[in-house]
Amino acid sequence: MDAKTLISDLAKAAKTAQSVLGKSDHAMRQAALTMSAQHIRQSQSEILAANAIDVAAGKARGLTDAFIDRLTLTPDRIESMANGLEAISALPDPLGAELARWQVPSGLDIARVATALGVIGIIYESRPNVTVDAAGLCIKSGNAAILRGGSDSFHTSRLLAKLMQTGLAEAGLPEDAVAMVSTSDRDAVGAMLQAVGQIDVIIPRGGKGLVGRVQDEARVPVFAHLEGICHLYLAPGADIAKATKVIVNAKMRRTGICGAAETLLIDKSMTNHLAGIAEALQQAGCHLRGDAEACALVSGMEQAEEADWSTEYLDSILSVRIIDDFEAAIDHIRTYGSGHTEAILTEDVALMDRFFAEVDSAIVIANASTQFADGGEFGLGAEIGIATGKLHARGPVGAAQLTSFKYVVRGDGTTRP
Amino acid sequence: MDAKTLISDLAKAAKTAQSVLGKSDHAMRQAALTMSAQHIRQSQSEILAANAIDVAAGKARGLTDAFIDRLTLTPDRIESMANGLEAISALPDPLGAELARWQVPSGLDIARVATALGVIGIIYESRPNVTVDAAGLCIKSGNAAILRGGSDSFHTSRLLAKLMQTGLAEAGLPEDAVAMVSTSDRDAVGAMLQAVGQIDVIIPRGGKGLVGRVQDEARVPVFAHLEGICHLYLAPGADIAKATKVIVNAKMRRTGICGAAETLLIDKSMTNHLAGIAEALQQAGCHLRGDAEACALVSGMEQAEEADWSTEYLDSILSVRIIDDFEAAIDHIRTYGSGHTEAILTEDVALMDRFFAEVDSAIVIANASTQFADGGEFGLGAEIGIATGKLHARGPVGAAQLTSFKYVVRGDGTTRP
Numbered sequence: 001m002d003a004k005t006l007i008s009d010l011a012k013a014a015k016t017a018q019s020v021l022g023k024s025d026h027a028m029r030q031a032a033l034t035m036s037a038q039h040i041r042q043s044q045s046e047i048l049a050a051n052a053i054d055v056a057a058g059k060a061r062g063l064t065d066a067f068i069d070r071l072t073l074t075p076d077r078i079e080s081m082a083n084g085l086e087a088i089s090a091l092p093d094p095l096g097a098e099l100a101r102w103q104v105p106s107g108l109d110i111a112r113v114a115t116a117l118g119v120i121g122i123i124y125e126s127r128p129n130v131t132v133d134a135a136g137l138c139i140k141s142g143n144a145a146i147l148r149g150g151s152d153s154f155h156t157s158r159l160l161a162k163l164m165q166t167g168l169a170e171a172g173l174p175e176d177a178v179a180m181v182s183t184s185d186r187d188a189v190g191a192m193l194q195a196v197g198q199i200d201v202i203i204p205r206g207g208k209g210l211v212g213r214v215q216d217e218a219r220v221p222v223f224a225h226l227e228g229i230c231h232l233y234l235a236p237g238a239d240i241a242k243a244t245k246v247i248v249n250a251k252m253r254r255t256g257i258c259g260a261a262e263t264l265l266i267d268k269s270m271t272n273h274l275a276g277i278a279e280a281l282q283q284a285g286c287h288l289r290g291d292a293e294a295c296a297l298v299s300g301m302e303q304a305e306e307a308d309w310s311t312e313y314l315d316s317i318l319s320v321r322i323i324d325d326f327e328a329a330i331d332h333i334r335t336y337g338s339g340h341t342e343a344i345l346t347e348d349v350a351l352m353d354r355f356f357a358e359v360d361s362a363i364v365i366a367n368a369s370t371q372f373a374d375g376g377e378f379g380l381g382a383e384i385g386i387a388t389g390k391l392h393a394r395g396p397v398g399a400a401q402l403t404s405f406k407y408v409v410r411g412d413g414t415t416r417p
Numbered sequence: 418m419d420a421k422t423l424i425s426d427l428a429k430a431a432k433t434a435q436s437v438l439g440k441s442d443h444a445m446r447q448a449a450l451t452m453s454a455q456h457i458r459q460s461q462s463e464i465l466a467a468n469a470i471d472v473a474a475g476k477a478r479g480l481t482d483a484f485i486d487r488l489t490l491t492p493d494r495i496e497s498m499a500n501g502l503e504a505i506s507a508l509p510d511p512l513g514a515e516l517a518r519w520q521v522p523s524g525l526d527i528a529r530v531a532t533a534l535g536v537i538g539i540i541y542e543s544r545p546n547v548t549v550d551a552a553g554l555c556i557k558s559g560n561a562a563i564l565r566g567g568s569d570s571f572h573t574s575r576l577l578a579k580l581m582q583t584g585l586a587e588a589g590l591p592e593d594a595v596a597m598v599s600t601s602d603r604d605a606v607g608a609m610l611q612a613v614g615q616i617d618v619i620i621p622r623g624g625k626g627l628v629g630r631v632q633d634e635a636r637v638p639v640f641a642h643l644e645g646i647c648h649l650y651l652a653p654g655a656d657i658a659k660a661t662k663v664i665v666n667a668k669m670r671r672t673g674i675c676g677a678a679e680t681l682l683i684d685k686s687m688t689n690h691l692a693g694i695a696e697a698l699q700q701a702g703c704h705l706r707g708d709a710e711a712c713a714l715v716s717g718m719e720q721a722e723e724a725d726w727s728t729e730y731l732d733s734i735l736s737v738r739i740i741d742d743f744e745a746a747i748d749h750i751r752t753y754g755s756g757h758t759e760a761i762l763t764e765d766v767a768l769m770d771r772f773f774a775e776v777d778s779a780i781v782i783a784n785a786s787t788q789f790a791d792g793g794e795f796g797l798g799a800e801i802g803i804a805t806g807k808l809h810a811r812g813p814v815g816a817a818q819l820t821s822f823k824y825v826v827r828g829d830g831t832t833r834p
Contacts, residue, residue, distance in 0.1 A: 019751075023774050096774075104796045108785055115777065117807055200807060221638060221808050242830025249832035334436075356825045357440050357513075360532065368525055368828025377833065378824070379521045390534055390617060390821035391638050392809040404807035407795070408773045411785025413659025415666035416794065 003187035004194075007146075010179045011198035014119045014144035017174035022116035022142035026093035028171050032139050033089035036167030037082040040132065043163060044078050050155040051128065058126075058152050071126045071153055081132040081160075084382055088136045091381040094400040095142050109410040114403045116142030118200035121192045122384070123148045123214060125206035128156040134203070135164045135178045137384050141402040144177045146199060148192060150206075151183035193218040203384055203397070208312075223397055225388040227312040228258030228340040230370040233265045233329045233355070237348030240273050242367060244280050246345060249369040252284045256314045258386060259341055259373030263309060263319045265329045266294070271322055274298060281318060290320035309336040326351060330358050337361060339388040341373040362388055362395040420604035421611075424563075427596045428615035431536045431561035434591035439533035439559040443510035445588050449556050450506035453584030454499040457549065460580055461495050467572040468545065475543075475569050488543045488570055498549040498577075501799055505553045508798040511817040512559050526827040531820045533559030535617035538609045539801070540565045540631060542623035545573040551620070552581045552595045554801055558819040561594045563616060565609060567623075568600035610635040620801055620814070625729075640814055642805040644729040645675030645757040647787040650682045650746045650772070654765030657690050659784060661697050663762060666786040669701045673731045675803060676758055676790035680726060680736045682746045683711070688739055691715060698735060707737035726753040743768060747775050754778060756805040758790040779805055779812040 001009075021029070040047070051073040058068055094114060101111040120143045124130040131147055138145035149157040161180035169175050181188045192199060193214060201221045204214040211226050232247055250261035266274055271293075278288055278298040288294075289304040301320065308319040309332070323329050333342055343365035344355040352366045363373050363386075375383025375396030383396040393401040418426075438446070457464070468490040475485055511531060518528040537560045541547040548564055555562035566574040578597035586592050598605045609616060610631060618638045621631040628643050649664055667678035683691055688710075695705055695715040705711075706721040718737065725736040726749070740746050750759055760782035761772040769783045780790050780803075792800025792813030800813040810818040 019777075022777075102796060104794065106789065106794060108789060108794075110795055113773075115807075219636075239830065245832055246828075246830055253833055352827075356530075360436075360439075361823065363824045363826060365826040366828060368826060368831035369833045371833040372523065372525060372826065372828075372831070377521065377523060377525075378527055379519060390532075394821055395824050404811055406778065407780045407812050409780060409782040409785060409789065410769075411663075411783065411789075413656065413662055414785035414789070415662055416670055416786045416788040 003185050003191040006185060007181070007188060007191040007195055008198060010146055010181065011119055011195055013176040014146055014179055015198070017176035018116065018119055018142070018144035020174050021139070021144065021177045022095070024142070024173060026095070028173055029139055029142065030089045032167045032171035032173050033085045033136055035170045036136070036164045037085040039163040039166050040078060040082045040085070040160070043159070044075060047073060047078055047156065047159055050159045053155045054153050063152065067126055067152070071128070073128060073156065077129065081129050084133060085136045088140050088382050088399065091140065091399060094140065094403050099405055106416070107411065107414050111408045112405050113408050115406050117402055117404050119144045119146060119198065120402065121146045121148070121195070121199040121202040121220065123189055123192065123202060123204045123210065125150040125210060126152045128153045128160060130205050131157040131160040132164065133382060134205070134384055135161065137382060137399050137402060139164070139168065139177065141399040143402055144179070146179045146181060146192065148181040148188055149183070154183045190217065193220060196220055205385060223385070223387045223389065223393045225258060225338070225340060225386050227338040228260070228373070228386070229263065229310065229312050229336060229338040230259060230261045230340055230373070231263050231265060231333050231337060231342040232261045232370065233267070233342070233344045234270050234273070234277070235267050235326065235329070235344050235346035235348065235351055235355070236269050237346040237351060238270060239347055240276070243345040244277050246343070246367065246369050247277055248280050248284050250343065250371055251281065251286055251318050252316065253369065253371050255316050257371065259371045260314065261318065261343070261370045262311065262313055263321065263336070265332055266320065266322045267326070267329070268322060268324050271297060274320070278320070285316050287317045288320055289317060291322060293322045294320045312338070326354065333359055333361070340386060341365065341370045343368065343370050362386065420602050420608040423602060424598070424605060424608040424612055425615060427563055427598065428536055428612055430593040431563055431596055432615070434593035435533065435536055435559070435561035437591050438556070438561065438594045439512070441559070441590055443512070445590055446556055446559065447506045449584045449588035449590050450502045450553055452587045453553070453581045454502040456580040456583050457495060457499045457502070457577070460576070461492060464490060464495055464573065464576055467576045470572045471570050480569065484543055484569070488545070490545060490573065494546065498546050501550060502553045505557050505799050505816065508557065508816060511557065511820050516822055523833070524828065524831050528825045529822050530825050532823050534819055534821050536561045536563060536615065537819065538563045538565070538612070538616040538619040538637065540606055540609065540619060540621045540627065542567040542627060543569045545570045545577060547622050548574040548577040549581065550799055551622070551801055552578065554799060554816050554819060556581070556585065556594065557816040560819055561596070563596045563598060563609065565598040565605055566600070571600045607634065610637060613637055622802055638808075640802070640804045640806065640810045642675060642755070642757060642803050644755040645677070645790070645803070646680065646727065646729050646753060646755040647676060647678045647757055647790070648680050648682060648750050648754060648759040649678045649787065650684070650759070650761045651687050651690070651694070652684050652743065652746070652761050652763035652765065652768055652772070653686050654763040654768060655687060656764050657693070660762040661694050663760070663784065663786050664694055665697050665701050667760065667788055668698065668703055668735050669733065670786065670788050672733050674788065676788045677731065678735065678760070678787045679728065679730055680738065680753070682749055683737065683739045684743070684746070685739055685741050688714060691737070695737070702733050704734045705737055706734060708739060710739045711737045729755070743771065750776055750778070757803060758782065758787045760785065760787050779803065
């Protein structure tokens with residue numbers, strides 16, 4: 001069967017399943033999630049065995065240590081997937097909520113009601129937990145999931161998807177609401193990206209190569225973020241003790257996540273504080289790359305190149321630039337930012353408000369770490385990623401962001417004049 | 418200059434203008450709208466002269482009477498455009514509204530705040546008023562508009578766009594926020610559809626040919642509806658007097674709008690009422706095309722063909738089908754509907770609620786005419802169309818639907834553990 005037919009068949013089955021899932025009671029979707037969690041716990045040894053096959057193959061193929069780490073499951077990681085499903089189950093039902101309701105002069109009563117989106121395609125790389133997180137969020141929000149994981153984690157992901165299907169079936173819901181695309185078909189990703197009218201939205205999870213390809217080739221709408229080039233702006237009126245703590249946390253807490261800061265902009269009026277902040281960063285193990293002016297003020301700072309301003313290091317490296325004023329900070333962020341998360345450090349409320357108004361990123365922060373850019377920290381529950389597009393979902397994409405809405409209109413024999 | 422460069426240059430200028438417009442005070446955007454309205458009123462004779470050129474050229478080219486009617490402006494239609502802008506001006510500001518605000522345990526204060534979308538491309542056909550409506554809604558919502566009207570209305574639309582630009586300039590806002598693409602460049606539409614990263618969303622306004630082309634070719638996200646194949650379902654428990662009024666109104670009030678009903682589904686248990694309803698429709702001038710069972714019950718009803726169930730007549734024709742039960746009605750709508758608007762006629766609240774839950778269209782109605790599918794009737798103010806997609810905007814697209822949002826996060830030196 002060619003890839004197009006394969007995806008088309010899967011999508012048709014998924015759509016039929018979704019029409020049942022999308023109108024099912026919350027209790028049934030919750031049961032599917034908690035039963036899947038139980039099966040994942042009970043199948044720990046099978047999951048570890050399947051994972052061992054993937055890991056051995058990956059090592060034989062010479063995958064990097066970081067890659068093997070992302071691929072490898074442990075009893076703790078398995079428990080954490082099961083916990084994640086239970087946490088998703090405990091969230092409020094995103095479906096059926098009346099988002100707004102009003103009456104109009106014609107006598108009609110109009111409500112905007114949350115509905116499922118439909119069929120969601122998830123294309124990801126080596127992390128097997130994406131299988132469970134993504135399928136869990138889709139089940140919660142009444143959407144069918146078509147999963148296409150990386151070939152490196154195929155044995156693990158296939159088993160995890162099967163356990164989710166078992167949970168669905170035991171809850172009385174259609175198994176086809178979670179489908180796993182075999183990685184043996186290399187054209188399947190392309191077919192998913194072209195499946196207009198069959199897949200409602202594609203969510204890529206992975207590195208820049210994967211996300212870039214999906215954004216370039218997809219005809220289906222995409223929720224994605226390509227990069228998190230997050231900025232910190234040390235502005236006039238900053239409390240330096242607070243700011244220093246926030247800067248170190250934003251860069252160094254975890255350097256490999258998309259909410260980690262990559263560039264520190266220092267307002268010219270604040271340069272006398274640079275040496276102290278740089279020392280705190282260096283003590284935490286951070287390498288600094290600055291413009292000429294910054295380098296003159298900090299020992300051990302490398303000279304930054306133009307490319308540094310648009311680099312997502314995902315590492316213990318921070319670029320540092322001294323800028324003339326607020327406008328220059330906004331300009332820098334507009335030029336080099338990726339629309340993900342930016343933070344201003346200042347006690348000046350007027351400046352803070354201007355920053356909130358003028359920076360057009362998904363998340364704008366005052367006096368807190370950019371590493372809070374996370375659905376859990378936002379109180380949205382689990383997330384499938386941070387969207388940097390401006391349509392539909394922006395910022396953390398959790399179950400509520402995987403919904404659409406419809407208008408429900410009640411009349412009483414009402415005709416339009 | 419090639420089309421790609423032309424659109425790229427226009428889009429860059431539009432983006433720069435939008436960054437000013439998007440953060441401007443509501444009073445300034447209101448001033449731009451009311452001043453544009455004044456200019457349109459004051460320029461009535463110039464507008465009529467420009468329109469006369471387009472109309473004469475259209476007649477010479479042998480355009481249909483219906484086409485010439487859509488193209489032709491009159492003093493009344495000009496006044497109505499000016500009134501429309503004033504009505505848009507009077508709507509509440511869609512920007513800056515706090516859509517939600519909450520605190521999380523880490524101490525952060527998180528708000529979701531409405532923002533402009535960015536640069537909106539509008540591709541339309543002969544109606545010159547789309548120039549004014551679309552530009553007006555974009556200005557209101559802080560978005561730049563790149564307008565590409567049909568060549569048949571070019572002289573009229575170009576003048577109208579210029580009057581909008583004058584209004585912007587007088588309000589102290591950048592003129593480039595409204596741009597008109599010359600129709601002499603035939604590749605411009607293609608270039609707009611491919612302008613990923615430069616145009617944030619495309620809205621096509623026009624017939625099936627235009628909208629279909631845009632949906633097929635666009636790489637930029639699209640808010641569109643292709644067809645309004647709207648259904649009426651005469652269900653068990655209907656109040657026949659009310660239902661008959663609603664059915665006649667839904668079909669015959671105006672047959673050429675997308676919210677006009679195209680198919681009447683009669684529940685088998687309600688067939689004894691068909692003759693009376695058919696008579697009311699026929700008296701109103703409606704031609705009926707029914708399945709064999711319906712034809713046997715109604716004199717003067719033509720036999721429907723399979724193609725009738727998926728035809729948007731936009732005319733005084735209604736297809737009529739007798740279906741077995743509620744499930745068959747849902748199935749018919751799922752198979753032949755276009756996801757626009759469907760209505761159930763019943764006093765049975767449980768059945769009504771099932772219809773609301775199970776029909777996945779932008780608008781679902783009980784006991785009221787499908788012709789209420791309109792932003793004005795919904796109390797949303799002017800609209801640029803009815804979106805049948807499920808992402809971002811669904812149903813009537815007014816100023817509030819042309820916005821995105823961002824998260825504004827306030828901390829106090831808050832770091833993530």
